[in-house]
Amino acid sequence: MTVSIKLSQNQKQVIVGLLSYPMSSDSFIAEKLGVKRSTFATVKKKILEPEGSSPLLYPINVPNFRVLGAELFSLTIAKLNSKALATISESDAFERLQQLYNVVKTSIEPSPSRALVILINRNYTDFTIVHHSFVHYYLDFKLLSPTDLTRYIISFPSGGFYRFLQYSEALANIWEIKVPDPPTVPIFNGTEVDISQISPLGWQVFDSLIRFPNATIVDLCQQLSKPRNTITRWVKKFQSLNLYQQRYIPDLTTLGFNIQLIATVSIQGLEKVDREKIRTLIQQYFSPTDLFLTYDKIIFFSIFHDYYDLREVEGRFFGEMNRFNLPSDLNKIVMSLDNIISLKDYKESFSSLVHYLREQEGYLLKQIS
Amino acid sequence: MPGNALKLTNDLSTREKKVLTSIIQYPSSPDIEIASIVGIKHSTFATIKKRLMKQKYFRKYYLPNISVMGAEIFNIDLRTISSCCQKESKRPDREISETFSFLREIPSVFFSLVESNLSFISSFNRNYSDLANSMMKFDNLAYQEQIQFSSHYKLNFPVFLSKFPRVLDFSRSLEYYLDESSPTSPLKQIFLPIDQELNITKLGWEVFLSLLHNPGSSPRKIANQLGKPKTTTTRWLRTFLQTGMLTTRILPNLGKLGYKIAFLSHITIMSTEKSSLEKAITIIDVSLTPAFLVQSAHDIFYISVFPSFRAAYEAEFDFIQRMNTEDIPFDHSFRYFLSLPHSTFITRLDASLVPLMNYLGEELSKPELTV
Numbered sequence: 001m002t003v004s005i006k007l008s009q010n011q012k013q014v015i016v017g018l019l020s021y022p023m024s025s026d027s028f029i030a031e032k033l034g035v036k037r038s039t040f041a042t043v044k045k046k047i048l049e050p051e052g053s054s055p056l057l058y059p060i061n062v063p064n065f066r067v068l069g070a071e072l073f074s075l076t077i078a079k080l081n082s083k084a085l086a087t088i089s090e091s092d093a094f095e096r097l098q099q100l101y102n103v104v105k106t107s108i109e110p111s112p113s114r115a116l117v118i119l120i121n122r123n124y125t126d127f128t129i130v131h132h133s134f135v136h137y138y139l140d141f142k143l144l145s146p147t148d149l150t151r152y153i154i155s156f157p158s159g160g161f162y163r164f165l166q167y168s169e170a171l172a173n174i175w176e177i178k179v180p181d182p183p184t185v186p187i188f189n190g191t192e193v194d195i196s197q198i199s200p201l202g203w204q205v206f207d208s209l210i211r212f213p214n215a216t217i218v219d220l221c222q223q224l225s226k227p228r229n230t231i232t233r234w235v236k237k238f239q240s241l242n243l244y245q246q247r248y249i250p251d252l253t254t255l256g257f258n259i260q261l262i263a264t265v266s267i268q269g270l271e272k273v274d275r276e277k278i279r280t281l282i283q284q285y286f287s288p289t290d291l292f293l294t295y296d297k298i299i300f301f302s303i304f305h306d307y308y309d310l311r312e313v314e315g316r317f318f319g320e321m322n323r324f325n326l327p328s329d330l331n332k333i334v335m336s337l338d339n340i341i342s343l344k345d346y347k348e349s350f351s352s353l354v355h356y357l358r359e360q361e362g363y364l365l366k367q368i369s
Numbered sequence: 370m371p372g373n374a375l376k377l378t379n380d381l382s383t384r385e386k387k388v389l390t391s392i393i394q395y396p397s398s399p400d401i402e403i404a405s406i407v408g409i410k411h412s413t414f415a416t417i418k419k420r421l422m423k424q425k426y427f428r429k430y431y432l433p434n435i436s437v438m439g440a441e442i443f444n445i446d447l448r449t450i451s452s453c454c455q456k457e458s459k460r461p462d463r464e465i466s467e468t469f470s471f472l473r474e475i476p477s478v479f480f481s482l483v484e485s486n487l488s489f490i491s492s493f494n495r496n497y498s499d500l501a502n503s504m505m506k507f508d509n510l511a512y513q514e515q516i517q518f519s520s521h522y523k524l525n526f527p528v529f530l531s532k533f534p535r536v537l538d539f540s541r542s543l544e545y546y547l548d549e550s551s552p553t554s555p556l557k558q559i560f561l562p563i564d565q566e567l568n569i570t571k572l573g574w575e576v577f578l579s580l581l582h583n584p585g586s587s588p589r590k591i592a593n594q595l596g597k598p599k600t601t602t603t604r605w606l607r608t609f610l611q612t613g614m615l616t617t618r619i620l621p622n623l624g625k626l627g628y629k630i631a632f633l634s635h636i637t638i639m640s641t642e643k644s645s646l647e648k649a650i651t652i653i654d655v656s657l658t659p660a661f662l663v664q665s666a667h668d669i670f671y672i673s674v675f676p677s678f679r680a681a682y683e684a685e686f687d688f689i690q691r692m693n694t695e696d697i698p699f700d701h702s703f704r705y706f707l708s709l710p711h712s713t714f715i716t717r718l719d720a721s722l723v724p725l726m727n728y729l730g731e732e733l734s735k736p737e738l739t740v
Contacts, residue, residue: 296508
């Protein structure tokens with residue numbers, strides 16, 4: 001079991017500051033938080049590069065899926081056969097899953113035996129190919145039941161992508177830290193860009209940026225053996241095209257968060273104004289880290305210290321939903337963060353995802369054998 | 370084939386039944402060829418066919434090649450209606466069809482029908498985002514009409530990964546009419562990609578849409594409508610049929626023939642063996658005589674029509690027995706029965722195909738045309 005650490009107020013402030021303004025300079029964030037720049041830099045170093053322990057935050061460069069031509073983001077929650085899970089070596093069962101470039105995250109909770117799989121797809125056909133491979137897992141390994149797969153599909157062009165890996169608000173609310181002018185971190189919006197204007201060298205730079213989010217311009221120059229101004233020019237171009245965004249991901253269990261909520265609320269048939277109201281209430285009460293809308297559901301992820309906190313927030317949320325006479329069918333899955341085995345994570349998967357998205361013609365034909 | 374219990378209409382003579390089933394089995398063949406297959410004189414065959422057409426026993430349609438037109442997803446949407454504005458109406462069927470008339474506003478719908486407690490929509494969509502927008506529109510319009518649903522099944526078949534061995538193909542269904550020596554209709558896929566490059570001119574598209582909009586019309590009638598020579602429309606029709614851009618279908622008048630039940634079902638085959646999937650398709654085709662059959666990997670959806678519940682149950686029993694004999698494991702995801710006399714088509718093919726083509730073809734180099 002992971003032991004959580006006690007943080008000072010300064011550390012909490014710096015963590016919230018970095019999560020809120022991931023692409024800003026130290027002096028800008030220090031000023032926003034009202035702390036001395038030198039203090040900020042010292043605390044930041046301890047958080048990102050502590051001696052003798054793992055960092056509390058790690059940076060990640062998230063490619064802009066939509067601009068790169070992805071149409072769909074999907075979550076699949078699968079009930080697993082616990083008997084099969086216990087007898088089978090995980091590497092055997094999931095080795096093939098790792099080869100699918102549009103699978104970007106896979107987490108397993110051994111008890112009560114379920115898996116969360118996140119895919120980013122160029123289109124529905126590609127999504128189906130991977131979904132069929134999940135059915136193959138059942139048939140080959142008796143690991144999951146094809147009828148126990150719950151799928152949620154979010155379409156980028158429909159504008160259903162509201163929050164993704166945004167921990168700033170959740171942590172700021174829980175730690176009661178006020179961030180002046182809380183930033184609205186832009187979600188991956190915008191139209192597709194002509195990525196054919198990116199040369200092979202440009203793609204090399206982009207790939208390195210995604211693979212090594214910690215790397216500085218100097219590091220990239222050395223890695224690619226290219227002059228500094230070339231690398232700088234490409235990085236600036238990617239930023240101007242909104243081709244990637246930097247985020248920090250907190251080590252939740254070390255920070256004392258044990259519960260992750262994955263919840264859905266039905267908005268089927270509701271007027272736009274009621275949909276918006278429900279979404280606003282979810283944002284207000286649950287401070288979700290991830291928030292998506294399909295045509296009939298709102299899906300969100302939230303984090304809590306413990307189950308008691310979750311129930312308290314849930315109670316207040318239902319009270320407000322009733323007050324506005326809104327339908328309140330919250331369907332929830334509560335996962336214990338300490339118990340989750342991560343088989344594939346964004347850190348490792350985004351690089352191969354970019355390669356997949358760059359293949360602009362046709363469908364993902366390479367089905368699982 | 371099961372179905373000794375069948376009692377179809379006796380209004381037709383043996384020869385009339387033979388002619389009707391044969392034109393449904395061979396919709397693209399010339400009369401002279403079909404007459405020789407069934408062993409009837411050509412002139413007699415033509416007379417009977419004309420009479421059956423006049424008495425509205427069948428209608429001729431052309432189905433467009435959906436995959437060429439850029440459809441990515443075929444969607445099935447099946448909902449149980451828990452409450453609708455069914456007041457104490459003397460004509461509940463008419464009332465429900467008026468309530469659901471908003472479905473005609475959704476251009477991706479292929480065909481749709483409602484019964485007193487079930488709505489069925491099939492649609493072809495350019496991509497998932499379009500499908501999601503259509504479904505949201507449907508939900509909002511249904512909500513405005515105060516329609517509530519108690520269960521909702523959604524099935525999406527990517528056209529590129531799916532097989533459509535039977536699409537509105539009633540040749541199997543009508544085999545109940547035939548004696549055992551009659552040939553059976555083989556499975557024939559449609560909506561296949563076309564290898565060759567088609568150069569369809571504006572006039573070509575006009576002919577294409579006119580054929581869809583005026584089912585049963587001869588090339589001469591289409592030529593008159595468009596003010597073009599008959600040779601031009603005949604040439605385009607031949608090109609469309611030869612390349613697979615259009616497929617001919619003869620749709621029987623199910624009500625007149627005594628069909629009362631439509632059986633809709635989705636099954637999942639629990640096997641990765643290709644041979645099992647192929648066998649399952651054959652068994653469905655033989656036992657359940659589907660008029661609509663689509664398969665993508667393990668998922669199979671079909672619609673069959675029967676004269677009675679008993680016939681439907683017997684067919685299903687036969688299907689299960691054959692699957693057990695072949696040791697093919699499967700799972701029923703859903704199965705529904707629709708009473709055809711109580712069902713109303715909201716979107717009919719003659720009204721849906723032109724809007725569907727205009728919607729799908731938006732991104733093709735095709736002018737938007739109205740017919």
